[in-house]
Amino acid sequence: MPGLLSAMEGFCVIGIVIAVGYVAARMQIGGSSAQMVLNRFSFFISSPCLMFAILSKEKIFAIFHSSIFVAFFSAMLVGLVFLILNRLFFRMKAADATIGALNSLYLNSNNIGLPIATYILGNPALVAPILVMQQAIFTPVALTVLDVTTKGEVSMKRILSQPLHQPLLIGSLGGIIVSAITAKTGHFIIPDFIYDPINMIGESAVPMILMAFGMSLHGTKPMQNKSDVPATVTVAVLKNIVMPIIAFLLSYYVMGFRGATLYACVVLAALPTGQNVYNYAARYNVGLTFARDGILLSTLTSPIFIAIVAALLS
Template sequence: MAAMHALLSGFAPIWLLTGIGYAAGRGGLLGEQAESVLGRFVFHVAMPAALFTMVSGSRLDAFAHPSMVAFAAGTALVSGLGYAAGRRFFGRERAEAAVSGMASGYVNSANLGIPVAVHVLGDASFVAQVILFQVLLVSPVVLTLLDSGTQAAGPGGERPGGGLRRMLTMPVRNPVIMASLLGVAVSATGLRLPAAVSHSCDVLGAAAVPTALITLGLSLHGGPAERAGGAAHSGGAGGGPGRSAGRAEAERGTVGLKTLVTRRAGAGGAAGLTTLAARHAEAGVAVALKTLVQPLAAFAVAGPLLHLPDHQVLAVVLCSALPTAQNAYIYAHQYGLDTGLARTCVVASTVVSMSTLSFAAWALGPSR
């Protein structure tokens, strides 16, 4: 009963804020550019503040724990499978395949993981380690793939500025990575920031999750950019050029889906899957990886392989069964990519995870 109450209390803000965003979009309350403006605010301002506050106040030695090995193994497996499926079976370019990988393995550890952990596990210490792992290790990998995959190729197909130089300068250009690195520096040196500075970061960072959920809700109604067929967003991530190729990038993904699934449907006039069906199939694969394969993989590593104590196995499986974080949508939106997959995975995995989280708490909890 307590576990179910924890799930409901954790899911309620997600549905409520997303619903408010949808209602605001449907009523035109915030204007036609609200989705784009709020998305940039989250990515460039609120999220960096939240990440800096969290990382700077955390102990970086938390990774040296067998439980994190189990969680990391499950995350790496399903993220890799999601990326490979996007590239191999759905014809995605590198950047959009990175979104597929993120939608498959990046868990909603903050606004859902913390309340679930507090009520089911009794504390949120392991969730804090998960958050650090995703911020410091998973996000830089995803953002590097997005950054390298969304730069317009010059004559001959080369990347402007050189791939190595862009990779080395990415922390300076990307506010999410820069904020995380600054947080690491503060934590490692034991520096204490002035109260006014730390409090300002707390207040600003607190806006990240609710604003991201409002933005997600706006996208469910279908903003002007989506109705225009994936028109470019103004301002690339990390100060780069605007994504004028955003629409072309989305169209290439659609063409790749349609061509590939039609070819695989067989010759002789057999009807191929429609593009819409292919998109649903891609989302279904990502949601299945997120809500089923990831917790099962984490359980296999934590239990039979590492023989962790029961309470640690429960913590690893619960965190692995959390739904896709709204960061996947924010990243796709900021880089001018087709946001349909990320949006669908966030919503669908949140619905499915209510069952998988409940089952994990029942099967692995102390009362089993």
């Protein structure tokens, strides 16, 4: 199975870099702030540069592939399933249930998605439509619900300005604009002496992201709140098992995808929960441990199910 072998090699590359980050944290190389520095630098500088460099040279029609519909509806259905299960069994308050739904549907398109798209799928641009979809649709809706359920009011200014505080989205949109202009004019409008340093900085994003994630694993003690364990396990199952199954059904039977496109849709659906969910939980001070444990459990188990997808589909 060459596809499975390729996926395992990709995970090996990713795992080694994560392990380097873990060892660095354990040996206290870089001090206690090393993880924060790597995260912030990759978030604000390297990753936006990477997405701009990739998307600006990607054909505009390839960026917004019809597979975006699979990503959207599989996420929506999984979030709806969690809300139904919460109503029947968990009985969480509305704000906590919102965090649970986000934990179930929100893809880690940056910290894990970029490396997997790069080393397993061979095309980092595949995560761009997902990133835009999440920041333009899911985030504003979730923030609106959290505003209403925690404060009883809606701050439209904060909700509408949210995309302006997402460097990845800004970098991606900038690359998309350049790609559209290139398609219109027939030539790449960014001179090499500007593009090359942007690309060079962007190439540092993936290793920094992975090492920072490895550092975050040192000293972690998950699942301390036993009352949240059933909901946390449910979130991981929905995210890592149910969502890829839904993505496969939509891709194969509704959209008619086959081959590499089908494989990419299902692998991306099996990505773990995005760390943004914890940021939103912290901002509104709801479901903090639930969000953290769901992200961690989903992240640790995701490679197993992506490997299974590779064995079955690649």
